[in-house]
Amino acid sequence: MKIKFVSSNFLLRRSIKEVIFYLLLFFVNRGYAETGAKNDDLAQYKKLIAEQQKEFVRQRQIIAEQGKQLEQMKMRLDALATQSAQNQPPAKQAANGPQIVAARNANAPPSLSDKLPSRPVGQPPPESQKRRPPEIPRVSQTVGGVLTRKNNLVVEPSLFYSYYDNNRVFLDAYTFLPAIAIGLIDVRQIKQHTLMGFLGFRYGLTDRWELEFRAPYVYRTQEQRARPLLEQAAIDKAFNTDGSDIGDLQFASRYQLNSGSDGLPIFIANLLATAPTGKSPFDIPLVQAVGIPGFSFPAEMPTGAGYFSVQPSITALYPTDPAVFYGNISYNYNAETSTNAGKFDPGDTIGLSFGLGFGINERSSFSLGYQHRHVFDSKLGGNTITGSTLDIGQLLVGYSYKYSKKSTHNLSLSIGTTNDAPDVSMEYRMPFTFDLN
Template sequence: MKKGIFFTGLLFSLAIPVHAQDKQVVDSIANTLETRGLLTPKGTFEIEPAVSYSQNTSNRISILGFTQVPAFLVGIIELEDADQATFTTSLAARYGLTERIELELRVPWVYRYDTFRKRVGNGQASEAPRTFTSKGGALGDIEGAIRYQFNLESAPFWIGGVRIKSDTGESPFDNELDENDIFRDPPTGSGTWSIEPSMTLIYPTDPAVLFGTAGYSWNLGDDAGRDLDDDGEANDKFNLGNSFFLGMGMGFAVNNRLSFSLGVNHRTVFKPSINGRKVGEVLQLDSLSTGFSLALTEKSSLNLNLQAGLTEDAPDVEVSFSLPITF
């Protein structure tokens, strides 16, 4: 792909004629890195239906008791294996307010199917594994975003943005637990508002397009409506922990309709807190992504993104399809 042709794609918001391939490469990389690339042109409206599936498994050993000597344990050892499958359908709407400003609104619907297998051993005796399930679907956390492109004519191209996530999904603190400490209806949201500023870099270098993004997410916290730390307080204040994310990748145009991209994503989630006291541990989420984008018409394309987790905290696999349509 010629660099001059790609520059034409970047000037799409200036109403200069472009081919679908030019914008397609950048959008393919953006989808791989879970962000946005080129902005929607001024006066143009775009909708993007999408569907995704993620699978995550974890093994946890909880020791309820105390140790008298290093080799002798008094108490109960509980082994737990959790499988979590999440299906998400969403509809995003974007509008080019000016040549440099884009507005976005995204509404998700989330369905979760969680399976837990527990085995409890006490002394020399042990029980057979028991299986528990929790499933259900509801509205997720609605998101709104605004993005601004700082430069239009000279590379590298910089795009800044702010994303605001609501608490419209079912909070984990609002959902009831059964006698086995399993959600009767799994939560579909985080239960708190968050603000996420970010910065994106797009740099064309023949024959590839390089892409990078970084940002920080602030969780505003909220009241849990229950006692979370057994201190007698009936309404504890919680904060799920802020996070920092970083992604980078590159993309290539295979032909005038198909593009291919590779990327790496990282997110560090800092410790959550209850009533201002830090609890839990820092999480490291890393994933390797690959994406494909196929231009169906000059105003629509089909995007496929596949992510594989590289760390224990990251989801094992995530597959998503999206169909952006420009009007």
């Protein structure tokens, strides 16, 4: 019995050890299993974090690119605001200037905005703004002003005044001593006033080509004072004559030949034609003065030249901001006409003018120049009229004020520098522009 009891205890202890061993083995296996599962989860987490980091880097690159595009758009808007401010009238520009500057400083750094161009880069200016002739005060039909834009109509009323004073001495005698003349001495003083009202129209066929038509109405007065010496002691008579009617119609065409690029002057071709629609001086009868032998005067004053004329010319403009130098060469062909005394051929004329225009500000400008014309001898019945050559020199001064986008005030003054030239001439123009587009 004792031996069996020992064996049972041994078996019991062995069974307990086996149970403990299997329990330890179970828990160890379970721990290993849980540790493996944890390792797998950690690897997955690491992989997910790596993918999220890559996605974050990609999103940051996209945001950086969008930021650059946004900065470029701000710079472009700043440039457009600056250009718009430059194109505004002075009053509006002064009112909006602080707001534009403040917006520019708020949207872009000063170092970037100060380097921006005045207009978008890579966009050429419109064709109509490429080297148009600069606007200077008009001093004649071929010098001054600016060509009319395409499909624009300019209605230009103007008023012209001229004063001419000349003394003529006719001597039909011989000298006995250096200071004594024996015979008939005829002294005449002629004063002439001319007032002309024009209504002109200019139309731009293209930005480089314009046509013009002007219709004048003329009022002219003349006073002649005669005193023939050695005929009677105290004869001093005045004869007043006047006349008014439509004048000679004028037609003109102007074309800009080049763009003036590469530092070259801008050349403009001009063609001016005159039709004899006014009263001709050859059709006005002369009245013999009573009491003064050989003295006659016209019954009324003519309002036209009495013949056709065509004047081609070339004008050169050279802009050097703020001044503009100009020059003009012309040739005036006067056609032959029939008179009661026979065929009359007025002498042709060559002319030269030059000067400069200066811009005071965006609205005001003035010009200063000189004009000289030489008239060749006239012919009557094929014979040259001696002494019919004329030299007409004039000092030209012009002023211009741009009242608005559609109207301008222009005043020109001509002062005679030779005996054959009018003493003074003035012309006031006020063109109105209408866009027919």
